[in-house]
Amino acid sequence: MQRPVPSEVADRILARCFGEPIAYRELRELCDHVGGRTSGAESGAQAEAWALRAFARCGIEQTLADPLTVPVWKRGSLTVEVQGVGAAPIAALAHGFAPEACDIAAPILDVGYGLPADYARLGDLARGAMALCSEAAPEGQRAPHRTEKLAWAVDHGVAGLMIMGSAPGCLPRTGVCHRSGSPIPSVGITREDGERLRRMLEDGLRPTGRIAMTNTITEGTAHNILADIPGCDEPSEIVLAGGHLDSWDVSQGATDNGLGCAIVLQAAHALCGVGRRPRRTIRFALWAAEETGLRGSRAYVAARRDELDSIVGVMNFDMTGDPYGYWTPGRPEPPEMLHGLARQLAPLGMREEFGHTAGLHSDHQPFMLAGVPVVCLSARGTEGGGGAYYHSVGDTFEKVSQPALCRAAAVAAHTLWALADCEQPPYRRMSDAEVTSMIEAAGLKDAIID
Numbered sequence: 001m002q003r004p005v006p007s008e009v010a011d012r013i014l015a016r017c018f019g020e021p022i023a024y025r026e027l028r029e030l031c032d033h034v035g036g037r038t039s040g041a042e043s044g045a046q047a048e049a050w051a052l053r054a055f056a057r058c059g060i061e062q063t064l065a066d067p068l069t070v071p072v073w074k075r076g077s078l079t080v081e082v083q084g085v086g087a088a089p090i091a092a093l094a095h096g097f098a099p100e101a102c103d104i105a106a107p108i109l110d111v112g113y114g115l116p117a118d119y120a121r122l123g124d125l126a127r128g129a130m131a132l133c134s135e136a137a138p139e140g141q142r143a144p145h146r147t148e149k150l151a152w153a154v155d156h157g158v159a160g161l162m163i164m165g166s167a168p169g170c171l172p173r174t175g176v177c178h179r180s181g182s183p184i185p186s187v188g189i190t191r192e193d194g195e196r197l198r199r200m201l202e203d204g205l206r207p208t209g210r211i212a213m214t215n216t217i218t219e220g221t222a223h224n225i226l227a228d229i230p231g232c233d234e235p236s237e238i239v240l241a242g243g244h245l246d247s248w249d250v251s252q253g254a255t256d257n258g259l260g261c262a263i264v265l266q267a268a269h270a271l272c273g274v275g276r277r278p279r280r281t282i283r284f285a286l287w288a289a290e291e292t293g294l295r296g297s298r299a300y301v302a303a304r305r306d307e308l309d310s311i312v313g314v315m316n317f318d319m320t321g322d323p324y325g326y327w328t329p330g331r332p333e334p335p336e337m338l339h340g341l342a343r344q345l346a347p348l349g350m351r352e353e354f355g356h357t358a359g360l361h362s363d364h365q366p367f368m369l370a371g372v373p374v375v376c377l378s379a380r381g382t383e384g385g386g387g388a389y390y391h392s393v394g395d396t397f398e399k400v401s402q403p404a405l406c407r408a409a410a411v412a413a414h415t416l417w418a419l420a421d422c423e424q425p426p427y428r429r430m431s432d433a434e435v436t437s438m439i440e441a442a443g444l445k446d447a448i449i450d
């Protein structure tokens with residue numbers, strides 16, 4: 001069987017990804033010179049300027065900063081503490097879109113995983129309580145997003161919500177908890193503080209939890225940064241490769257998601273060096289405001305409804321580690337092209353492993369829900385251990401694995417080339433009915449919060 005990417009193209013991609021790993025250096029600049037970046041705020045604008053410069057340095061001539069209006073939530077002051085018995089401060093971070101001002105104290109109640117079943121078990125006890133839950137889910141169950149846990153807490157009359165992290169290391173996590181101003185305060189606390197509170201409750205103590213916070217919500221303009229390698233035969237047909245540019249404010253946003261941006265940039269650098277243009281257009285996209293509700297990618301899909309039929313495939317890179325397979329949500333039969341790519345890229349660690357259960361909460365989502373083919377990489381965690389620092393102050397540059405970044409970029413570049421230059425695209429757009437059955441098969445019907 002012929003290789004999906006011909007040798008003369010593959011050789012150039014590999015030479016650039018491993019001989020000129022420029023994106024690692026670009027990522028270092030993003031982490032150190034810009035750091036945490038909020039779409040719609042000054043830090044977000046600095047990151048967008050970095051992205052435009054970086055694409056130009058990759059050799060891309062055609063770029064666009066596509067504007068959108070976004071709400072800008074800014075962290076203010078925060079005090080979280082145990083009062084009364086065992087009084088002590090609690091290390092915490094407010095969740096995105098936590099209220100602009102509040103100061104509440106309430107008895108702490110362990111609500112387990114914070115699932116509807118937990119509240120059913122607790123009955124009226126939850127009303128007016130300071131709910132404490134873990135961020136995880138029971139073994140074998142889908143872990144709900146924190147926006148779902150907050151919605152259930154609100155439904156059951158909870159006064160405030162503390163979600164404890166699962167990774168050890170005394171680092172609280174932030175993350176979005178609501179689409180806009182949240183009706184109740186919620187914070188991420190450390191696993192260690194959460195375990196202590198649980199032990200106190202087990203011992204029959206009745207600690208009171210206090211959350212006092214100020215935050216601001218304003219409006220700002222952010223931009224999706226788009227960069228094209230125009231196709232030579234079918235320029236209106238598009239293969240998209242994206243990752244979100246924004247991060248949480250508290251860290252450098254290195255693995256979430258400077259890493260995904262760097263993979264996109266490195267793939268762009270590699271594909272600019274091929275020496276000829278593919279049949280279709282390859283569009284690179286660094287999305288705005290993913291962390292506050294996939295706003296950049298949603299805006300793109302909403303504004304380009306008419307063009308969605310001509311998107312041949314979308315790749316999304318969000319905290320992508322070391323790749324080993326493909327994830328094509330809702331598409332259980334892998335086409336021969338992906339089998340061929342997996343075999344061709346076996347020396348980089350790819351295997352003929354294909355996942356197809358739909359998942360949410362990154363920038364592939366609006367495309368997937370519109371039926372556009374999504375072709376992502378399945379990847380494992382890397383030796384930097386970035387996942388443990390997700391959404392905490394510890395998400396810094398040195399957590400990124402350069403070898404894994406380069407491998408992911410090389411796999412991405414091959415895949416993009418194969419999709420952009422093949423004679424017949426391997427996928428077609430799904431119908432609404434097909435999208436609905438994909439979502440139902442994955443048990444996500446109630447998880448999509450608009």
Ligand SMILES: [Zn+2]
Nearest residue numbers: 256257318319
């Ligand atoms: Zn992310």
